[in-house]
Amino acid sequence: MNTTFSKPEITPARRAFYDRLAPKNVAPLWEVLARLVPAQPAPEMVPVLFEYEQIRPLLMEAGRLLTAQEAERRVLVLENPALRGQSRLTQSLYAGLQLILPGETAPPHRHAASALRFVLEGTGAFTAVEGEKTMMHPGDFIITPSWTFHDHGNPGEEPTVWLDGLDVPIVNLFDTSFLERRPEEEGQVERVAPGDALARYGSNLLPVDFVRERPSSPVFTYPYDRTRESLDVLFRNGPLHACHGVKMRYVNPATGGYPMPTLGAFIQYLPRAFAGACYRGTDATVYAIVEGQGRTSIGDLTFEWGPRDIFAVPSWAPVRHIAESDAVLFSMSDRPAQIALGLWREEAPMS
């Protein structure tokens, strides 16, 4: 079965005709059809690995060069080498490493773009979302949904670094970006006691008169100690998925859906010597290693990884994880958006 569109031959008469079309702002579809409608995903992005030990010194250097306040957010954007200058790691996702040093604050603002944070290093910093502070610990997953005010601060003693993931390319595809900044002092106003959202919405309970006000999760923080405990219990109880080991998705407890409409996040445990079966999905995925050593093959390429390393996998690329020691992998993608649009596909296990 022929599943690709073929391109008609270009004759001098056709060439001359095409040349006359351009000034009228029209073009022949048959010349671009194969590129517009490929038979399967044809990503521009390439797989890429960021070794934390290579990037960390640069981040610390940025910390000496300018303050978090000057920068608004002191972030080194993780760029895809095939999409240089576009501030995106995958076609649809922005990713960056953010540093906040002891004593620093990053002022409050809100934007249409949704953001997630995954803490890589440091204890003692906080993220505040709509006036509720959440202390950040390595492995914590924190969300700042679309149009929620958020700021960060580090009253502690250690530099804190986290992975930022935003749906900026999606928001800009639709041309729907808005931004609002707030005076610094207002960011410091605690309107809600720390831990409120987790107790109210994230403890297998919801207020009796709960009404959903936005499509994102009412819980802002998913602490690693709880997550890790679940992974342990589920590994002991089995079974292991042939491709994913123990893999869970972060959830909006009010709906059972994803935490935010455009961003999905996942956590998985691979026991030592786990050799996963091959898997592919249409959601290009960014992985961050929480614990352990191992390697991941993406098509013909193999990345060796350790704690805090980050790598990106293109849409529909065959992926296989191998763990050399017990390992925990965080990942994020635009899966909820693809599901909502009826586009998401996966294939597993593959031979």
Ligand SMILES: [Fe+2]
């Ligand atoms: Fe922000």
